[in-house]
Amino acid sequence: MFAEVVVDIKSSNTDRVYTYRIPEGMDIKVGMRVSVPFNNRFIEGYVISTTDKASYSVDKIKDIHRILDSYSIFDEKMIELAKWMKEYYKCYFSEALQTIMPVGIKQGEKKVKVVKINIDEIPFQLSKRAPKQYEILQYLKNRSPIRLSELVKVLNIDYGVIRSLQNKGYIEIYEEEVLRFSVKDIEKTKPLLLTEEQQKAVEEVKSSILTGTFDKYLLFGVTGSGKTEVYLQLIDEAIKIGKSAIVLVPEISLTPQTIERFVSRFGNRVAVIHSGLSPGERFDEWRKVKNGLVDVVVGVRNAVFAPFNNLGLIIIDEEHETTYKQSDLRPKYNAKEVAEKRCEIEKAVLVMASATPSLETYYKANKGEYKLIRLTKRINVSMPQIEVVNMSEELASGNTSIFSRKLFSYIKENLKRKEQTILFLNRRGYSSFVSCRDCGYVPKCPNCDISLTYHFEDKKLVCHYCGYEETMKETCPKCGSKRIRYLGIGTERVENDIKKFFPNARVLRMDVDTTRKKGSHEKIFYDFRNGKADILIGTQMISKGFDIPNVTLVGVILADITLNLPDFRSSERTFQLLTQVAGRAGRGEKPGRVVIQTYEDDHYSIVTAKQQNYVKFYNEEIKYREIFRYPPFSHLMNIVISGEEEEEVKNTAANTYLTCQKLINKLQNKSYNKILGPAPAPISKINNRYRWQVILKSEDRNILTEIAEEIQKMKYPKDIRIAVDIDPLNIM
Numbered sequence: 001m002f003a004e005v006v007v008d009i010k011s012s013n014t015d016r017v018y019t020y021r022i023p024e025g026m027d028i029k030v031g032m033r034v035s036v037p038f039n040n041r042f043i044e045g046y047v048i049s050t051t052d053k054a055s056y057s058v059d060k061i062k063d064i065h066r067i068l069d070s071y072s073i074f075d076e077k078m079i080e081l082a083k084w085m086k087e088y089y090k091c092y093f094s095e096a097l098q099t100i101m102p103v104g105i106k107q108g109e110k111k112v113k114v115v116k117i118n119i120d121e122i123p124f125q126l127s128k129r130a131p132k133q134y135e136i137l138q139y140l141k142n143r144s145p146i147r148l149s150e151l152v153k154v155l156n157i158d159y160g161v162i163r164s165l166q167n168k169g170y171i172e173i174y175e176e177e178v179l180r181f182s183v184k185d186i187e188k189t190k191p192l193l194l195t196e197e198q199q200k201a202v203e204e205v206k207s208s209i210l211t212g213t214f215d216k217y218l219l220f221g222v223t224g225s226g227k228t229e230v231y232l233q234l235i236d237e238a239i240k241i242g243k244s245a246i247v248l249v250p251e252i253s254l255t256p257q258t259i260e261r262f263v264s265r266f267g268n269r270v271a272v273i274h275s276g277l278s279p280g281e282r283f284d285e286w287r288k289v290k291n292g293l294v295d296v297v298v299g300v301r302n303a304v305f306a307p308f309n310n311l312g313l314i315i316i317d318e319e320h321e322t323t324y325k326q327s328d329l330r331p332k333y334n335a336k337e338v339a340e341k342r343c344e345i346e347k348a349v350l351v352m353a354s355a356t357p358s359l360e361t362y363y364k365a366n367k368g369e370y371k372l373i374r375l376t377k378r379i380n381v382s383m384p385q386i387e388v389v390n391m392s393e394e395l396a397s398g399n400t401s402i403f404s405r406k407l408f409s410y411i412k413e414n415l416k417r418k419e420q421t422i423l424f425l426n427r428r429g430y431s432s433f434v435s436c437r438d439c440g441y442v443p444k445c446p447n448c449d450i451s452l453t454y455h456f457e458d459k460k461l462v463c464h465y466c467g468y469e470e471t472m473k474e475t476c477p478k479c480g481s482k483r484i485r486y487l488g489i490g491t492e493r494v495e496n497d498i499k500k501f502f503p504n505a506r507v508l509r510m511d512v513d514t515t516r517k518k519g520s521h522e523k524i525f526y527d528f529r530n531g532k533a534d535i536l537i538g539t540q541m542i543s544k545g546f547d548i549p550n551v552t553l554v555g556v557i558l559a560d561i562t563l564n565l566p567d568f569r570s571s572e573r574t575f576q577l578l579t580q581v582a583g584r585a586g587r588g589e590k591p592g593r594v595v596i597q598t599y600e601d602d603h604y605s606i607v608t609a610k611q612q613n614y615v616k617f618y619n620e621e622i623k624y625r626e627i628f629r630y631p632p633f634s635h636l637m638n639i640v641i642s643g644e645e646e647e648e649v650k651n652t653a654a655n656t657y658l659t660c661q662k663l664i665n666k667l668q669n670k671s672y673n674k675i676l677g678p679a680p681a682p683i684s685k686i687n688n689r690y691r692w693q694v695i696l697k698s699e700d701r702n703i704l705t706e707i708a709e710e711i712q713k714m715k716y717p718k719d720i721r722i723a724v725d726i727d728p729l730n731i732m
């Protein structure tokens with residue numbers, strides 16, 4: 001017998017299938033990881049099929065050296081999915097397989113530390129003497145035994161505290177290899193009685209699940225319309241007939257609250273995959289799925305590869321989110337597309353859901369490619385009331401603060417009423433740049449072509465691309481002037497000003513800077529939900545997944561930041577963000593209010609967001625896309641050429657442009673094709689590497705993939721890197 005093997009070498013010459021002999025007695029199965037001889041060494045390979053006929057002269061064929069795991073990693077369907085990814089994203093076969101494979105598999109099995117509480121009564125005096133220990137014991141009370149790593153993460157504690165609890169005999173820590181963790185900690189919830197709209201949605205999708213038909217749905221439901229309950233009941237239907245489900249959630253809305261909702265319904269039949277897991281932990285979750293210990297996986301992008309063998313349903317929550325696209329590593333896949341392909345292969349049902357569907361998805365729904373299901377009403381509460389304030393009018397009437405008079409008075413009222421407020425601004429730091437009032441000097445990053453952001457707390461200037469830092473100087477390094485101007489506000493500035501105007505308000509801030517430490521994201525969220533703060537200030541991290549009844553006011557400090565990004569999707573992004581953050585207000589019994597501050601109050605993104613009218617926004621935006629032939633009327637491909645020598649990068653970009661032109665002519669296609677560039681990328685230098693780009697637009701995606709293949713096969717100067725992204729979601 002022979003095996004067809006894909007080898008783990010990343011080059012276009014080795015990107016093919018090699019034949020090896022299966023030695024007598026070696027129990028090789030399709031999908032196994034093996035070690036094979038290759039050019040006088042052993043390398044890793046993946047068996048993608050077996051055969052009894054060798055494809056070339058038998059005496060030249062080498063033996064498989066050994067099997068690496070005791071079981072198959074890929075089943076036939078997953079191998080088919082990998083083949084599709086290789087073709088669709090133009091990556092190597094081994095890259096596609098390794099994307100599907102769980103990280104952590106190479107480390108092998110491992111034990112995990114588990115914490116168990118040893119006492120029934122928690123000594124009350126601890127609450128005063130050692131409040132942290134008390135908090136831990138309280139937490140463990142109904143949850144133990146749980147993983148130590150989980151405890152540390154959720155409560156943000158250091159091991160010293162754990163050790164003292166252990167020394168006192170209050171807790172016990174031991175190693176366990178079992179994968180099953182009881183989640184009896186969370187109270188079980190029963191299915192809710194559905195509203196009429198929810199009921200209709202469930203019935204329709206359910207019929208596809210029961211018949212095992214590859215159907216695609218767009219569940220278009222306003223914020224707070226109860227989409228999650230629909231998911232839960234659909235999953236339940238799938239489980240009832242012995243099938244399993246995957247729920248994809250964007251990283252930032254994979255909050256404890258979201259996880260809780262699934263775990264409280266399905267208990268320990270749920271595995272959760274978030275990016276905070278170590279490779280070993282990820283592998284554990286993967287094995288739970290593989291061994292049939294769970295029916296549901298809730299997770300980020302790569303959860304789409306969860307190795308179920310009886311998949312019934314994939315749900316993509318917040319389908320408009322860009323984090324479903326892998327934009328740095330190869331293959332640059334989009335989990336939405338992969339999910340669709342996987343459902344096709346497995347005859348499963350795809351449900352994409354959003355309050356603000358991406359233009360592409362809604363366009364397809366209009367054409368009938370996806371079945372459209374609408375949820376038009378919030379459950380028991382009304383949509384928030386939205387007001388727009390023009391900040392230039394504020395300025396004209398003498399208000400120079402970052403808060404309009406309206407927002408200011410609403411914040412004041414909310415504090416008085418003890419209701420909570422969310423303030424949103426999509427930029428972190430204090431000011432987006434500083435400049436000298438006398439000579440106009442603006443400090444920039446020496447490695448990147450970008451102005452430095454001022455961080456007030458540690459008095460530093462920081463580059464948001466490469467992380468470069470320098471201390472803020474008191475005088476201008478160019479002319480010595482002391483008159484420094486701070487321009488462009490960030491979340492830190494908002495916090496600073498809120499504290500100035502409302503010294504008694506309890507304020508929390510959630511952005512990249514305050515959530516670096518493991519567990520801090522959860523901590524801020526729980527503190528806010530438990531009423532430990534009156535005002536939460538944050539970037540887009542706070543725009544989704546928050547269902548906090550006492551939040552009755554949402555203020556958008558400056559909507560223009562996203563509106564003015566150099567990206568053809570900036571209007572869409574703005575509309576989505578505004579709708580999503582506005583949706584955080586008034587989800588409880590009390591009505592919600594939203595104030596959007598902007599300098600462009602007549603822009604259609606702002607106007608339609610105020611009216612909460614997605615369809616009107618869509619109709620405006622789609623016209624513009626059609627005129628300029630942007631997606632969904634074309635496919636884009638972004639080719640970024642980078643290197644340390646500017647001239648070399650520029651020349652290579654020019655050559656790339658010519659190559660593209662030649663290829664398009666050669667392919668003689670009647671479709672619309674256009675090459676943009678070569679030009680410096682919007683961020684023209686990152687980490688001392690110059691960046692140029694060539695952008696291709698084509699109605700025919702195949703043209704793009706053929707060009708991608710050719711371009712990636714070509715030879716380039718040593719230092720030059722070529723990164724190709726088909727259907728990019730970000731072209732900076």
Ligand SMILES: Nc1ncnc2c1ncn2[C@@H]1O[C@H](COP(=O)(O)OP(=O)(O)OP(=O)(O)O)[C@@H](O)[C@H]1O
Nearest residue numbers: 192193194195223224225226227228229379547583
């Ligand atoms: N049938 C129902 N009966 C009573 N309450 C419900 C029902 N369905 C959902 N809810 C509640 O309504 C609230 C809003 O639901 P949910 O958060 O699922 O909405 P959503 O559409 O996912 O919102 P968003 O897109 O803003 O996150 C939740 O608190 C949920 O528990």
Ligand SMILES: [Zn+2]
Nearest residue numbers: 436439476479
């Ligand atoms: Zn100066």
Ligand SMILES: [Zn+2]
Nearest residue numbers: 445448463466
């Ligand atoms: Zn930099």
